Structures are given as C-alpha cells and as structure tokens.
Amino acid sequence: MITIKEEINLYMRDMMIENTILCVKWGDKYDDEYVHKLKKQCMENCSVPFNFYCLTDKKTKSYDITLPTKWDPYYDENRGFFWAYRKCYMFKLNESIDGDFIGLEGNKFLFLDLDVIIHQDLKYFFDLPMDKPYIVRGWWNDIGTVKRNFSKHKSTAVNSSVIRWDRGQLKKVYNEINKNAKLVFFTYPSMDNYINHRWYNIWDEDEGFFRAFPKDDIYSWYKGNTFPDDMETRKLREDHKICLFNNSNFGEGINDDEIKELW
Amino acid sequence: MVDYLRFTPELCYDWKQAVVDVERYYPHQMKRTLDASIPSQLESKLWVVDELKKIEDCFDLQPNIALIGGWFANYLTPLLIDNLNASKVVNHEIDNDAKDISYKYNKRYKETGQYQCLIKDAMMKELDEIFDIVINTSCEHMFPMKRFVKMNKQTLPFNGEQNSPLYVLQSTNNDQYDDHINCVSSPEELAEQAGIVPEYMGSLTLSSGMKRFMVIGR
Numbered sequence: 005m006i007t008i009k010e011e012i013n014l015y016m017r018d019m020m021i022e023n024t025i026l027c028v029k030w031g032d033k034y035d036d037e038y039v040h041k042l043k044k045q046c047m048e049n050c051s052v053p054f055n056f057y058c059l060t061d062k063k064t065k066s067y068d069i070t071l072p073t074k075w076d077p078y079y080d081e082n083r084g085f086f087w088a089y090r091k092c093y094m095f096k097l098n099e100s101i102d103g104d105f106i107g108l109e110g111n112k113f114l115f116l117d118l119d120v121i122i123h124q125d126l127k128y129f130f131d132l133p134m135d136k137p138y139i140v141r142g143w144w145n146d147i148g149t150v151k152r153n154f155s156k157h158k159s160t161a162v163n164s165s166v167i168r169w170d171r172g173q174l175k176k177v178y179n180e181i182n183k184n185a186k187l188v189f190f191t192y193p194s195m196d197n198y199i200n201h202r203w204y205n206i207w208d209e210d211e212g213f214f215r216a217f218p219k220d221d222i223y224s225w226y227k228g229n230t231f232p233d234d235m236e237t238r239k240l241r242e243d244h245k246i247c248l249f250n251n252s253n254f255g256e257g258i259n260d261d262e263i264k265e266l267w
Numbered sequence: 268m269v270d271y272l273r274f275t276p277e278l279c280y281d282w283k284q285a286v287v288d289v290e291r292y293y294p295h296q297m298k299r300t301l302d303a304s305i306p307s308q309l310e311s312k313l314w315v316v317d318e319l320k321k322i323e324d325c326f327d328l329q330p331n332i333a334l335i336g337g338w339f340a341n342y343l344t345p346l347l348i349d350n351l352n353a354s355k356v357v358n359h360e361i362d363n364d365a366k367d368i369s370y371k372y373n374k375r376y377k378e379t380g381q382y383q384c385l386i387k388d389a390m391m392k393e394l395d396e397i398f399d400i401v402i403n404t405s406c407e408h409m410f411p412m413k414r415f416v417k418m419n420k421q422t423l424p425f426n427g428e429q430n431s432p433l434y435v436l437q438s439t440n441n442d443q444y445d446d447h448i449n450c451v452s453s454p455e456e457l458a459e460q461a462g463i464v465p466e467y468m469g470s471l472t473l474s475s476g477m478k479r480f481m482v483i484g485r
Contacts, residue, residue: 083448148295155336155362155408156446180391187390187410191448202388207363 023054023130024110027118028091030061038118041267050126055110072104078185088195092181095174117165119263121247129168137169141216144228150206157193162200165248166222177203220244226251269317273349277375285371296364303339307473312342315435316350318467329354330399335389338365341372344382358384393418398432406438407447412461431485434463441477454480
C-alpha cells in the first residue's frame with residue numbers, strides 16, 4: 005500500500021521537468037565561462053523544457069550542486085591523471101531523491117562535457133528508447149587497434165563526454181566503483197577506459213551494458229568522425245548533433261582556444 | 268630440469284593453424300601473437316614449470332591449474348600438461364581475442380577438456396571453482412594479488428580450515444611500459460604484495476634483458 009508521503013513524492017515527480025542536463029566542473033582547468041557557454045548552447049539547442057545543473061567543487065551559481073568527495077582518498081593524481089572520477093558521482097542518481105544531490109530534479113539525464121559544441125536539437129537525446137543507457141562510442145577509432153590494445157588499457161573505444169541515462173539506470177556502475185574504488189582507480193588509467201572494460205563490449209557492441217550513440221551523432225574535432233572514411237580533423241560537421249574536443253595527446257588547458265573561437 | 272617444450276606433431280598442427288587463422292581472422296593481433304612467441308616468453312614459462320616440478324608432492328593428484336591473465340597460453344598450457352600432468356588448465360582472461368586465439372593454440376587440449384578459457388576479471392570476482400595451483404605470470408599488469416588471494420581463500424567443508432591454492436607469481440622491476448602498473452623491486456616485495464608465505468623466491472634475467480621475479484607459496 006502506498007503511503008501519503010510516497011504519493012506526494014510521486015505527484016511532485018510528475019510535476020517536475022523530466023529532462024535534465026548535467027555538467028561537472030572541478031579544479032581550475034575550466035572556468036565559469038565554460039559552464040555559462042554550455043548552458044547558453046543548451047538553451048539555444050533544446051526544444052523541450054529541461055533542468056540544468058553543474059556538479060562542482062565550488063558552488064557559486066544557482067544551478068550549482070556540490071560534488072561529493074568520498075573517493076578523493078583513493079585517487080592518486082600521479083598515476084591517474086585522466087581519471088575524471090568525479091563524473092562518476094552522478095551515476096549515483098537513483099530511484100529515490102539522493103542525499104548527495106538534494107534539489108537535483110528530473111528523471112531523464114543527459115551529461116555533457118564542458119568542452120563541446122552543440123549543433124542540433126538536444127530533444128533527440130531525450131527521445132531515445134532507453135532500454136539501455138548510452139555513451140559515446142568513438143567511431144573514429146580503428147576497432148582493430150582498440151581490440152589489440154584492450155588488455156594494455158590503451159586505445160579506448162568509449163568516450164564519456166556525452167552520456168544519456170534514466171534515473172537509477174547507472175546505479176550498478178556507481179556501486180561497483182564505490183565498492184572497489186582503490187582497485188578501479190589503480191587499474192584503469194581513465195574513466196573511459198574503465199567503462200570500456202567493465203560496461204561496454206567492443207566484441208559485441210549490442211551486448212554491452214551501455215549502448216553506443218549511433219554513427220554520425222557525435223564526432224571529435226581533434227580525431228575525426230568515422231574510421232576510416234571520414235577522419236578529417238578540425239572540421240565542423242553541423243549535420244551532426246555534438247562536436248567533442250577530446251584529445252588525450254594534449255596536456256591540461258592546451259588548445260582550449262580552438263573551442264573558444266568556435267563558441 | 269625443464270628446459271624445453273615438447274614439439275609434437277599435434278602441437279605443430281595447432282600452432283600452424285593458429286598462425287593461419289590469426290592472419291585471416293584476427294590480423295590486428297598478428298604482432299601480439301609474435302610478441303607472445305619470443306624466446307623470453309618461453310624462458311619465463313619454463314622457469315615456472317621447472318620450479319614447480321621441484322615441489323614434487325603437489326603433483327601426485329594431477330593438479331587443476333588456474334591461469335590469471337594467461338594471454339594466449341601457448342607455452343604454459345603444454346608445459347603444464349606435459350611436465351606436471353595437469354588435469355586441467357583454466358585461463359582467466361579479459362580479452363576476447365586472447366580467448367579465441369588461445370583456443371587455436373591449444374585446440375587439442377580444448378577438445379579433451381584439458382584447456383579452458385573464461386572471460387573473467389579475476390580481481391573483481393572470485394574464481395568459479397577450486398584450484399590446486401594459481402599461476403599469474405603478469406602481476407606487473409594488475410592490482411596487488413593480496414586482494415585476489417583474500418577473495419579466493421576457501422573454507423574446507425569438513426574441518427572449517429582455511430585452504431589456499433599454491434600460488435606461482437611473476438613480476439618485474441621494468442617500469443618503462445605504461446601497462447606495467449604494478450612493478451616490484453624484488454621477489455620479497457612480490458610475496459609481500461600477495462600476502463603469501465613463499466616456499467620459493469628467485470630472480471631471472473631473460474634473454475630480452477628484462478629481469479623477472481618469481482615467488483611460489485601459499
């Protein structure tokens with residue numbers, strides 16, 4: 005039997021805006037301008053109502069929500085330079101309103117990295133069939149290289165710059181990291197590599213926990229679009245949905261000017 | 268002393284076919300199969316079997332052996348079956364291509380049930396069965412083995428005692444590769460990392476120039 009409190013919760017949930025766009029910002033790599041520009045792009049490119057939140061270590065704006073810090077002791081910056089583990093806190097968003105993210109509303113989540121260019125209506129992402137969560141499959145990767153380097157933890161097929169999930173859908177991922185944080189941060193050089201190993205199946209891409217966004221949805225400014233036929237870099241493809249600025253070959257902050265010119 | 272691999276016609280056939288199939292169906296893995304076939308790979312596996320054979324009393328029972336991250340298991344499987352009379356070798360891998368290719372190198376043993384390869388991250392979940400011997404010759408690629416050892420401690424059903432398989436662990440101090448995420452400076456450190464009491468500890472410089480450490484213990 006449903007309690008009055010549960011009934012109120014369900015009513016409140018029905019009244020909420022379902023679609024929620026999240027970004028994560030910590031440290032000094034990206035300044036507030038990135039969050040502002042991302043929000044502006046979302047407003048210009050999303051034809052359905054949405055909530056917007058930035059999960060951050062420095063809360064200054066009304067849309068900011070404080071990131072937890074519980075995994076900090078397990079993270080060794082010297083060995084896990086690219087381990088964006090703070091992003092993984094958002095996977096905790098589950099069926100009930102979460103103690104770590106009080107005030108964060110919505111049921112349909114779209115995470116976007118701060119350094120993206122949005123070309124097309126984000127409604128597309130909220131309308132996807134959600135039997136599985138979605139993540140970027142870097143179609144610009146040569147799958148032979150990905151497989152060859154799989155056990156070396158290199159040439160990762162998956163990219164976490166855009167993730168789409170429904171509330172509760174990534175709880176298993178959060179729980180595994182939470183239970184095994186020391187092992188996970190020690191073993192995998194990056195969050196993308198961890199997901200590639202544990203939650204994606206490069207040998208049978210329909211069988212993984214995550215589904216890949218289809219080809220020609222999301223491409224990379226620095227790496228291209230689809231291997232081997234459409235690999236031109238530094239090319240805008242406005243018929244695609246989102247352009248990423250991922251490039252593990254560059255150090256922190258380098259080449260940021262290129263996205264600023266394109267904003 | 269175990270200082271050679273029995274190159275039988277059956278082995279010859281499987282290996283030839285493995286090369287043909289890798290070239291045809293797994294061309295992206297060609298270089299890795301060559302990497303797995305170099306002399307130093309054989310040297311380090313001969314060392315495993317040679318030292319295990321000296322611990323004679325383990326092997327009266329045709330040991331059931333687990334490999335952790337055994338890759339193509341091209342050298343170790345025949346060495347263990349030929350020299351230690353292993354009843355079964357079960358390789359635990361995370362790489363599907365490695366699994367498929369290992370079955371090609373060891374087709375004759377796959378067919379008799381003496382070789383099996385499972386896709387399993389052995390650091391995340393305990394093994395599915397009880398093994399007499401657990402061999403990990405690539406500890407430098409993994410989290411310290413103490414976690415695995417603790418996770419796979421078995422309680423004997425009759426007297427409630429804790430039972431542990433015999434562990435054979437190899438690692439190196441060579442940290443020039445990105446995927447060598449857990450190098451050690453000595454066999455003592457390797458034993459300490461695994462939390463096992465060593466019955467054997469040693470070092471060996473391979474023909475490739477890489478220094479390897481090995482501990483055997485429970």
